[in-house]
Amino acid sequence: GQQLNQSPQSMFIQEGEDVSMNCTSSSIFNTWLWYKQDPGEGPVLLIALYKAGELTSNGRLTAQFGITRKDSFLNISASIPSDVGIYFCAGQKGTGNQFYFGTGTSLTVIP
């Protein structure tokens, strides 16, 4: 099935730094979701985006639905150790269709 490309694959950053990651596809999507997964746990929903150009925040996290509808971005400001984990994007082409998941971005925050 289709897979979304996430970039970067992994990041090692200093505590307090800002983080940016993105998710791209060759297809147009109508919905983008961003999840964080801790080891041995299920993904936790961070932000949901439903409209091209939409910019949504959740605390220190901000995500944007790209205007081309083929990409989405997630930013984390002032990173802290508990931000460590794997971040997945998920895109859906239309209502009722399945979600396609990104390849994941592994984030390590160095205290």
Added chain:
Amino acid sequence: GAVVSQHPSRVICKSGTSVKIECRSLDFQATTMFWYRQFPKKSLMLMATSNEGSKATYEQGVEKDKFLINHASLTLSTLTVTSAHPEDSSFYICSAKFPGDMETQYFGPGTRLLVL
């Protein structure tokens, strides 16, 4: 956010036995649930879509007779791995579609299956 539970969280079984994993939406009704499989350091792979009151829709390459899915109620879907083999060892995660116009999925905590 909405809560989805899975049981058991981890299970070890002998080769040839069957294992049932439950997925429950605790505070909302889900007409659609999804079952994923995840290998170490990999993304989630959709196995099947479970619809309440009807047969599940399986993704290409997933054996429906091996991975039996039952969505008996609006809050419960089960995945049974039949005649499990070591290659079935994996992390299985379910998600439930939150009702409403906006498409959102909430995930369970996952089930670690180890087949000896």
